[in-house]
Amino acid sequence: MEDVSFTHYLEHMAGAIAKFVLLAIVLPLLPVVIFTLSLPATIALITSTFVIEYGAAPIGIGLGLPPVFVFYVLVCIAAGVIFLLYDIFDTLGEHSERIAKFLKKSGDRAQQSGMLSKYGIYGLIPCVMTLGFYVCPPIAWVLGWRRDLSILMTMTGYITILLITLLLSMGIFDLLVR
Numbered sequence: 001m002e003d004v005s006f007t008h009y010l011e012h013m014a015g016a017i018a019k020f021v022l023l024a025i026v027l028p029l030l031p032v033v034i035f036t037l038s039l040p041a042t043i044a045l046i047t048s049t050f051v052i053e054y055g056a057a058p059i060g061i062g063l064g065l066p067p068v069f070v071f072y073v074l075v076c077i078a079a080g081v082i083f084l085l086y087d088i089f090d091t092l093g094e095h096s097e098r099i100a101k102f103l104k105k106s107g108d109r110a111q112q113s114g115m116l117s118k119y120g121i122y123g124l125i126p127c128v129m130t131l132g133f134y135v136c137p138p139i140a141w142v143l144g145w146r147r148d149l150s151i152l153m154t155m156t157g158y159i160t161i162l163l164i165t166l167l168l169s170m171g172i173f174d175l176l177v178r
Contacts, residue, residue: 009095016087024080028073041065042073049077053132054162058169067166078133078158082151085137093141106142121145125157133158 025046032042041063048056053074060070093099120143124136133154140150 009091012091012094013088016084016091019087020080020084022080023083024077027076031069031072035069037065037069038063045070045073046077049074050081053078053134054158054165057162057165061166061169067170071162071166074162075155075159078155081133082137082154085134086141086147086151089138089141103142103144106144121149121153124150124153125160128154128157129161 028046029039029042031037032039041060042065044063045056045060045065048059052059057070057074060073061067093103121140124140127139128136136150136154140147140154
């Protein structure tokens with residue numbers, strides 16, 4: 001394990017937080033300024049997304065925000081949270097010998113399970129739909145799955161359930177059933 005200073009640790013954490021703020025707050029607020037959308041409604045959407053994730057889509061629609069904008073905001077926030085969690089875990093794993101040992105043991109156990117090592121990462125799609133985007137990065141990180149593929153699977157599941165929720169909120173499925 002590296003013997004690094006506390007300032008090095010803080011630099012990594014500050015970078016992670018800066019990336020999060022950019023993805024989850026700044027990018028969602030840019031269209032508000034550009035297209036003069038409702039700032040209070042957007043802040044309510046952002047806040048509710050942190051709590052109820054894709055379930056915030058009906059709130060955004062109910063507040064009169066355009067569906068494409070609601071989709072954009074929720075995807076930005078999900079990406080911001082996912083990247084923040086990975087960055088935090090990476091920083092802790094890099095700077096803590098105990099966490100590094102735990103990761104090695106967990107990754108080895110995951111590799112011993114044939115089914116988990118072959119199909120496990122695809123389980124992130126239903127996982128994000130049922131448990132949310134806060135749960136998937138820790139699972140993928142502990143099991144040592146490839147970050148890029150884990151993020152892709154998590155975002156695929158999130159975007160799928162978000163689109164379904166948006167369509168339900170807009171009443172599109174009601175038109176198809178009639």
